[in-house]
Amino acid sequence: xxxxxxxxxxxxxxxxxxxxxxxxxxxxxxxxxxxxxxxxxxxxxxxxxxxxxxxxxxxxxxxxxxxxxxxxxxxxxxxxxxxxxxxxxxxxxxxxxxxxxxxxxxxxxxxxxxxxxxxxxxxxxxxxxxxxxxxxxxxxxxxxxxxxxxxxxxxxxxxxxxxxxxxxxxxxxxxxxxxxxxxxxxxxxxxxxxxxxxxxxxxxxxxxxxxxxxxxxxxxxxxxxxxxxxxxxxxxxxxxxxxxxxxxxxxxxxxxxxxxxxxxxxxxxxxxxxxxxxxxxxxxxxxxxxxxxxxxxxxxxxxxxxxxxxxxxxxxxxxxxxxxxxxxxxxxxxxxxxxxxxxxxxxxx
Amino acid sequence: xxxxxxxxxxxxxxxxxxxxxxxxxxxxxxxxxxxxxxxxxxxxxxxxxxxxxxxxxxxxxxxxxxxxxxxxxxxxxxxxxxxxxxxxxxxxxxxxxxxxxxxxxxxxxxxxxxxxxxxxxxxxxxxxxxxxxxxxxxxxxxxxxxxxxxxxxxxxxxxxxxxxxxxxxxxxxxxxxxxxxxxxxxxxxxxxxxxxxxxxxxxxxxxxxxxxxxxxxxxxxxxxxxxxxxxxxxxxxxxxxxxxxxxxxxxxxxxxxxxxxxxxxxxxxxxxxxxxxxxxxxxxxxxxxxxxxxxxxxxxxxxxxxxxxxxxxxxxxxxxxxxxxxxxxxxxxxxxxxxxxxxxxxxxx
Numbered sequence: 001x002x003x004x005x006x007x008x009x010x011x012x013x014x015x016x017x018x019x020x021x022x023x024x025x026x027x028x029x030x031x032x033x034x035x036x037x038x039x040x041x042x043x044x045x046x047x048x049x050x051x052x053x054x055x056x057x058x059x060x061x062x063x064x065x066x067x068x069x070x071x072x073x074x075x076x077x078x079x080x081x082x083x084x085x086x087x088x089x090x091x092x093x094x095x096x097x098x099x100x101x102x103x104x105x106x107x108x109x110x111x112x113x114x115x116x117x118x119x120x121x122x123x124x125x126x127x128x129x130x131x132x133x134x135x136x137x138x139x140x141x142x143x144x145x146x147x148x149x150x151x152x153x154x155x156x157x158x159x160x161x162x163x164x165x166x167x168x169x170x171x172x173x174x175x176x177x178x179x180x181x182x183x184x185x186x187x188x189x190x191x192x193x194x195x196x197x198x199x200x201x202x203x204x205x206x207x208x209x210x211x212x213x214x215x216x217x218x219x220x221x222x223x224x225x226x227x228x229x230x231x232x233x234x235x236x237x238x239x240x241x242x243x244x245x246x247x248x249x250x251x252x253x254x255x256x257x258x259x260x261x262x263x264x265x266x267x268x269x270x271x272x273x274x275x276x277x278x279x280x281x282x283x284x285x286x287x288x289x290x291x292x293x294x295x296x297x298x299x300x301x302x303x304x305x306x307x308x309x310x311x312x313x314x315x316x317x318x319x320x321x322x323x324x325x326x327x328x329x330x331x332x333x334x335x336x337x338x339x340x341x342x343x344x345x346x347x348x349x
Numbered sequence: 350x351x352x353x354x355x356x357x358x359x360x361x362x363x364x365x366x367x368x369x370x371x372x373x374x375x376x377x378x379x380x381x382x383x384x385x386x387x388x389x390x391x392x393x394x395x396x397x398x399x400x401x402x403x404x405x406x407x408x409x410x411x412x413x414x415x416x417x418x419x420x421x422x423x424x425x426x427x428x429x430x431x432x433x434x435x436x437x438x439x440x441x442x443x444x445x446x447x448x449x450x451x452x453x454x455x456x457x458x459x460x461x462x463x464x465x466x467x468x469x470x471x472x473x474x475x476x477x478x479x480x481x482x483x484x485x486x487x488x489x490x491x492x493x494x495x496x497x498x499x500x501x502x503x504x505x506x507x508x509x510x511x512x513x514x515x516x517x518x519x520x521x522x523x524x525x526x527x528x529x530x531x532x533x534x535x536x537x538x539x540x541x542x543x544x545x546x547x548x549x550x551x552x553x554x555x556x557x558x559x560x561x562x563x564x565x566x567x568x569x570x571x572x573x574x575x576x577x578x579x580x581x582x583x584x585x586x587x588x589x590x591x592x593x594x595x596x597x598x599x600x601x602x603x604x605x606x607x608x609x610x611x612x613x614x615x616x617x618x619x620x621x622x623x624x625x626x627x628x629x630x631x632x633x634x635x636x637x638x639x640x641x642x643x644x645x646x647x648x649x650x651x652x653x654x655x656x657x658x659x660x661x662x663x664x665x666x667x668x669x670x671x672x673x674x675x676x677x678x679x680x681x682x683x684x685x686x687x688x689x690x691x692x693x694x695x696x697x698x
Contacts (some may be wrong), residue, residue, distance in 0.1 A: 011466060020610065020612055021612070022381065022610065022611040022612055022615060027384065032435045049612040049613065078629075098393070125648040125651075125652070125653070126647065126651030126652065126653055127647075127650065138653075140655075141598075162395065166548070173607045173652070173654070174654070175596040175597065175598075176597065176598055177563065189600075197607045198609075198651065199608055199610075199640065199642070199652060200607070200610075201605075201606050201607055202606065202608065202623060202624070202627055203553075204552075204556060204592060205605075205606060206586060207553060207560070208556060208560045208589060208593050208596055209592070211556070211557045211560035211561050212560050212561070212563065212564035212593065212596045212597060213596070215560065215561035215564055215565060216564060216565055216568055219528070219561070219565055229609075229610035229621065230610055230640070231608040231609065231610055231611065231620060231623045232610075232620070234610070236426040236553075236567075237610070239553060240553060240557060243553060243554050243557040243558070244557050244561065246562045247524040247557055247558045247562070248524065248525065248561060249524075249525055256550075256554075257550050257554060258522045258548040258549070258550055259548055259550050259551065259580040260547070260548045260578070261548075261549075261578035261579055261580055261583070261586070262371040262582075263369055263370070263398040263422070265370055266371060266447070270580065271580060271581070273553070274551060274580045278551055291548065292355050292580070293548070298424075298475065298476075301476065301524075301546065302452060302473060302474070302475030302476070302548065303475065303522070303548060304475055304476070304487075305487075305522070305523070330356075
């Protein structure tokens, strides 16, 4: 187990949810605003890109204004890594092998030790060393060896300096390579694993790819923290993270909304009711199960496991609790009456 | 293996992609329009709810105007089932145990045999027989027995009539119950399995739950056809279906778009470029890999496996092919130049 600031990662700790800002890190105000939106959504660790000294120095002002731990993402430059830690980064993501030699790596590791900062060795399919590609071939689902060897080579460089506050990621944009890579890696090492599919794509394609790969891995008990990367507002990433954890009953945050896809039986405008209810429950904290069903006939039965639900049709709407009728209301009053009930639950009435 | 119209389901057939209309089936025009939009999106089998005789009769006019096979979804009413088949339904979804007795079931099975129509036994957590709930408890991931027994009891009713053109679904709104239920069912029977998570929810929650459950099952080789149900336009369901199949390399339809999540390094408006490219490739048929990357430095390397990609930053954009620079263009011309290249690929130039 390691700690990123106050957040434990690995062992029996809760799977930690991460995101990364897509702002210019030097623009403190914009970056802080994005991190605060991410905190509200439930993000537990934030990573920022550090491209130059000014960005490394900005970390100090950023940290003053946020509450979750911050990781600096650095490529190639050992001085930026040291500067980021001096300025308060609580984790760094670097690849020890590409910092430009043993001396430079030693300085980074000394700083990490001094500031008690863990290092994520984060390799991906596109950044594998040439000799490993030559020996093992480009990583595939059948043979992800190059990816794993690249990570383990970087890990050994840190271990040689007696540094073991490590977590590892091996990212691929290919779902099956990510799955088999992490499966094999998890057998080779006890370091915490950071899961992710890289360049996953837009909202839907990225959500599907990440849900499949990370779903399979987390279901097998593999992975200690993860990021879902989408070509989108990072707040959406966090929302997908929690839906994923909830679907596997690993962690819950706020209500779960189940709703039927509607069919020829549906006689009310369920899409807009579902959207209104979804908007409301996103602000609730309690992990209750809420159902929005199209028809009175099958709705309550099909959503028996819901703590509270609604079903409409033919002028009369009903509110049900645990599959049993709780209240009948006129259909046009259904949404308002239902939101009232949710409010009561929220206020423990 | 069974056939729904001309679409084979089971054995080594391609995993068939389904959806269900949410229109009033009696409204032929609206229903046909929705089915045609679904066909365009790649839907291979369509299901419609049949609530009354008029809906059953509408099937005949609907079928004249569509090309994919049609399944009638029927609850409780044997006469509707027979009428749906008389009117051209190429599959029916009923639960033999709740048709009201042996005589009625026999009439449905006779019609199914006469019209060569397969029957889906489709049970879900909310519709399990009381005696099975009493004996086995409400289905959970640890003990999905009631769900499986309910399906198998219905299957045995059909087998007793020497009818074996069967597929089975056992739907739950709980991801883990769906996973363990189908895993156990697949060991008990060789009938084709129709996968699905019921009441999965809205676009994101539903996509995540379905991707996790169906991703795990399909990755294990379980499942012959599936529907992803979302409280949304069913065309979105089909899109998610194909993203899921693609992510597991089971089937491909059109280009795969990979794109980076952007970070502090990104100096162009990648979100809108990615959206434009996504819109364009959705109309393409070739299963090429297309990358949209934020930065020239790492982009082409990280997207090495892409057939074609773009990366921007600092006034100059590049187009790369298989990780190698293909063309430099001014950033403001990048999108147009890229779409031109995609067009060339489409036209085999």
